[in-house]
Amino acid sequence: METPKSAEVAHIGRSVFIKGELSGSEDLYVDGQVEGKIELKDNSLTVGPNGQLRANVNAKNVSVHGKLEGNVRASERIELTKSAVLIGDIFAQRIAIEDGAYFKGKVDIQREAPHSTPQPAAKSEPAGVSGNGPEQVKSTVTPPAATASSGAGPALGGGKTPVTELKKF
Amino acid sequence: MATHSFMRLFRGTPAEEGQGVRPPSQNKQRLTRRSSGMAELARILRSEETLCVLDIGSTSATNIRYLTDLGHKPYSEDLLDASTDPSLMVRDEQGQTALDSKRFLSENLIYPAAQFDVVMCWNLADYMDESLVKPVVARLWSALKPGGALLAFFHTQEAGVDAPCYRYHIVSPDTLEMQHIEARHDLRKGPASATQNATPAGFRLQRVFNNRHIENLFRDFSSIKFFLTRDNVREVLVVR
Numbered sequence: 001m002e003t004p005k006s007a008e009v010a011h012i013g014r015s016v017f018i019k020g021e022l023s024g025s026e027d028l029y030v031d032g033q034v035e036g037k038i039e040l041k042d043n044s045l046t047v048g049p050n051g052q053l054r055a056n057v058n059a060k061n062v063s064v065h066g067k068l069e070g071n072v073r074a075s076e077r078i079e080l081t082k083s084a085v086l087i088g089d090i091f092a093q094r095i096a097i098e099d100g101a102y103f104k105g106k107v108d109i110q111r112e113a114p115h116s117t118p119q120p121a122a123k124s125e126p127a128g129v130s131g132n133g134p135e136q137v138k139s140t141v142t143p144p145a146a147t148a149s150s151g152a153g154p155a156l157g158g159g160k161t162p163v164t165e166l167k168k169f
Numbered sequence: 170m171a172t173h174s175f176m177r178l179f180r181g182t183p184a185e186e187g188q189g190v191r192p193p194s195q196n197k198q199r200l201t202r203r204s205s206g207m208a209e210l211a212r213i214l215r216s217e218e219t220l221c222v223l224d225i226g227s228t229s230a231t232n233i234r235y236l237t238d239l240g241h242k243p244y245s246e247d248l249l250d251a252s253t254d255p256s257l258m259v260r261d262e263q264g265q266t267a268l269d270s271k272r273f274l275s276e277n278l279i280y281p282a283a284q285f286d287v288v289m290c291w292n293l294a295d296y297m298d299e300s301l302v303k304p305v306v307a308r309l310w311s312a313l314k315p316g317g318a319l320l321a322f323f324h325t326q327e328a329g330v331d332a333p334c335y336r337y338h339i340v341s342p343d344t345l346e347m348q349h350i351e352a353r354h355d356l357r358k359g360p361a362s363a364t365q366n367a368t369p370a371g372f373r374l375q376r377v378f379n380n381r382h383i384e385n386l387f388r389d390f391s392s393i394k395f396f397l398t399r400d401n402v403r404e405v406l407v408v409r
Contacts, residue, residue, distance in 0.1 A: 097230035099348075104251075106244045109237045 014050040022055075031066070041075070049083055062092075064101075071105075200347045201340065205396040206404030210320045211342030213287065214239055220286040223312065225278075225293055227350055231338035232289070244285070248305065249296055249334070249350075249372060251277050270300040278305065283314045289337075290321040292402075294386070296334045296372040303386065310389050313409040319390070321405045323378045328401035334372035 009027045012018065016032035023039040030038075031048030038045060040059035047053055051066035058073045064084040072078055074092040082100035089106040097103060214220065218240040224232050225248045236243040252273060261267040288309050294302050309319060324332050335347035351371050378386065380395065380403075387393050387407045396404035 095230075095233070097228065097233065099230075101228055101230075102247060102250065103228045104246045106242060107233050107237060108242060 009046075012051075014048070028059075047084075056088075198349070199338075200335075202345055202347060202398075202400060203343055204345045204404060205343070205398070206320050206322070206394075206406050207339065207345055208343035209394070209396075209406050210287065210289075210318060211339075213318055214241065215342070217286070221284055222287045222289065223280075223285045223309075224289045225309075226289060226291040227336035229336060229338050231340065231346070235339045244280075246277065248277060249293055252298055252301060253372075268298045268300055270298075270304060273301060274304055274308065278308045278312065280312045282311050283317075284312050286314055286317050288313060288317070288319040290319055291337050292322040292324070292334065294321060294378065295324050295332075295374055295376065297375065299375060306386055307389070310409055315409055317409045319387075319407045319409070321407070323383055323403045323405060324374060325401045325403060326377045326379075328374070328377075330374055332374045332401070334374075 009029050010024060012028070012030045012032045012034065014031045017035075018033070019035045021037045021039065022028070022034060025040075025043060027044045027046070028038070028040060029046045029048060030051045030053060032050070033052045033054075035054045038053070038055050038057045038059065040057075042060050044061040044063070045057060045059040047062075047064045047066045047068050049065045051068075053066075053068045054070060055068075056070045056072075057068070060075050061077045061079075062072050062074045063079040063081070064072075064086055065081045066083070067085040069087045071089045072086065072091070074090075076092070077094045077096070078090055078092040079096045080086055080098060080101035080103060082098040084098070084101040084103075086102070087104045089108065090103075091108045091110055093110050095107065095109075214222070214236070220241045221244065222236050222241050223244045223246065224236075225246050226232075227247050227250065228245050233243050233245065252268065257269045257273055258266050259269045290309065294306070297305065313319060322337075334350045336350050338346040338348065340346045349371060383395075383403070383405055384393060387405070390407040390409050392408045394406045396406070398404060
């Protein structure tokens with residue numbers, strides 16, 4: 001993975017170890033080790049391929065290429081790339097998990113709260129409750145590699161599906 | 170013990186490890202199969218909202234999407250992968266290498282009693298180290314709510330020793346996509362990840378359960394339903 005070049009992004013290099021609470025109002029790229037808590041709220045966190053975090057994270061977007069142990073709360077999106085190892089619970093509106101990522105924990109999709117346009121009170125729903133109204137936000141979990149080969153293989157199996165023979169011995 | 174030796178029927182020796190090597194094209198290919206067991210489970214999943222569902226197969230974004238779209242809370246824990254952590258391998262009293270099942274169970278499947286409505290076990294029991302199978306099923310029984318359902322797949326003997334270990338993706342209520350699982354060499358486990366049941370080419374079938382073994386394995390559950398398929402796999406839906 002390429003290291004971000006933008007001056008807007010704070011870097012924690014691979015030889016750096018931080019223990020404690022990290023908070024800020026700019027995007028953060030961590031390729032080192034952090035133990036404790038990361039609070040970015042309106043900004044994004046990227047865990048680089050060498051990054052090893054043992055921390056609870058609260059950010060707008062979280063992208064994991066390395067290892068993260070802790071609960072992750074993102075107000076928008078969490079992305080686990082194929083090299084990611086995430087052990088902890090995920091709370092986000094959208095998550096994307098690449099084929100090969102390791103994830104151990106719970107996924108809690110936080111439905112977006114309805115916009116505060118003037119509406120009759122009875123029509124509004126709290127975030128996280130699914131419903132049939134037009135405001136409902138569908139969760140999107142996108143397996144980037146999954147679509148390419150989906151359904152490409154021959155059909156196997158039970159029921160009435162035509163059967164292609166498994167390997168004979 | 171006769172059962173014990175039967176269970177070891179397909180356990181390989183180090184000399185056989187090379188047999189599991191498959192061409193890369195086969196590893197990447199995905200197959201689809203109809204699943205009556207999954208169809209039955211899908212009826213449960215579609216009948217209620219906000220169920221707690223535990224998937225102990227390999228991480229599948231497709232399954233997480235399927236479950237969250239139905240309003241459920243999915244939990245993911247790749248037990249087979251976790252069981253290949255080299256640090257779990259210890260020397261037993263006879264000096265043989267063995268898996269530290271106590272440590273495995275102290276680090277995995279840690280959930281409050283009666284947490285889950287559904288557990289998707291897939292083909293875990295066929296590929297997991299023998300010392301873990303019964304304790305894991307007992308732990309799953311405890312983690313399931315009374316009335317909760319568990320879906321598991323078991324190979325028949327005809328599947329053969331080289332039956333590949335698949336990750337299952339739910340693509341529709343009665344259709345699964347199967348993707349061959351390759352052993353991981355990631356930063357979670359370090360470079361040497363191969364243990365007795367894993368080779369660089371994937372996981373090896375450890376044993377074959379017959380119907381009686383399966384009934385015995387799930388004897389604490391209140392009901393068990395078998396679904397026969399044409400691809401040498403038995404699908405089993407058990408209810409606590």
